[in-house]
Amino acid sequence: MMMVRKSKGLGERHQKILDFIASYQREHKHPPSIREIGEHCDISSTSVVNYYLDQLEKSGNIERDRKISRGVRLTGSTPLGDMFRVPILGVIQAGEPIPVPSNADFGSFTPEDSVEIAMSLMPAKEKGKDLFALQVQGESMIDAMVNDGDIVILKPTQEARNGDMVAVWLSDRNETTLKFFFKEKDKYRLQPANPTMNPIFINKNEHLEIKGKVVMVIRKVERYM
Amino acid sequence: MMMVRKSKGLGERHQKILDFIASYQREHKHPPSIREIGEHCDISSTSVVNYYLDQLEKSGNIERDRKISRGVRLTGSTPLGDMFRVPILGVIQAGEPIPVPSNADFGSFTPEDSVEIAMSLMPAKEKGKDLFALQVQGESMIDAMVNDGDIVILKPTQEARNGDMVAVWLSDRNETTLKFFFKEKDKYRLQPANPTMNPIFINKNEHLEIKGKVVMVIRKVERYM
DNA sequence: CTTGACACAGAACAGGCGTTCGAGTATCAT
């Protein structure tokens, strides 16, 4: 009888189990049982699987919910809840107002019209369920370092604190824009994200409708041609 | 005995179960059992829970793995596998070369130094496990519409097709840059993402090291001050 | 050689869990 002994670190067996848990989870949408791990990793005894599982738990590779069926999961893996779906309500461009989320939008939206964001990506406490996304159309947002096709994720709000990046509708100019917001003595300063560009100033008697606060920008770089 | 009868759509009970499954999953990292659902939704019989679960399955709100313990999950929820972790290997800035991924980097990296990306966000077939991420430092990438602090996700490669956005190291200029790549007759054209800016040309005898292909850019808009 | 840590097997136990069945009750159209 031959046994490969890797005194330290993860042995071949450990890795095999890890891989199997991952692939099984991917395929079945739920973790494998101890016996299933055993079968697919050529371990004939459940106690041996348990033996390795204990080690993998100690080494921090997996987490276990003892006593609970299929209570194994890879650490750092997010069974659910650490990811959420944000509806894409429409497009955002300079010449048009921003689609505002209504309650109906959050009830049911198709996966096609939404983006999934990992919670870990989300800044601070913005993990509310009321976020919405808009797809940038055209190149009118380049001064906000936002490109055509980018997806901006917004938190709906009517007010902003200094330094927030906001999506505003300037009704006097019939223009939508993304800018950093600063309230000054007698006017608002809207600062482009691009530091080489100059701010614009809005008198307080002008209409300035804050539609939302930008919390994230995502750009899928497909191809340029 | 009073019973509220909602002939069509989801009744109060259905919604309660749905909410419970979601919150339980979030808290325990695994789905609840039928009995647990019953307890928390004031249903005294497992068969009644099963009764509602069947309906929720028919209406498409949940999926069930019959015969399997805790085999309930919300539809559209991604238990795992639809998200993956990309290691942040370092920073990228104009004046310094790009950290290149080594095999060791993909073995074990701490969650703190990585970003999680939903598979659904990933363009096309880039879902390989060899992706890596870099954090942009400084404002030298603004011509690529990439800001200080942005995270760029790269696929390591030495060659690129026309139109790809690549991270290149120009050893003659001692400069790292992100540009759209085009190979022309006798030179390379590196086109900035910002359409208002002009391309730079690199003679083929100059050193041009393609370090990776940009597949995504993520910007967490925190605050500007 | 002895000892003990390590890797593994097999069996048995006890509880968890989905399933099923029989039966009861309320609401409503016929």
Add this chain to the structure above:
DNA sequence: ATGATACTCGAACGCCTGTTCTGTGTCAAG
């Protein structure tokens, strides 16, 4: 009334599963 439908309960069945215990072979240190 009466049947159909929707909803609820309780209990029992039986498999699935994690746990635990005993025992065996390997290998390196003392």
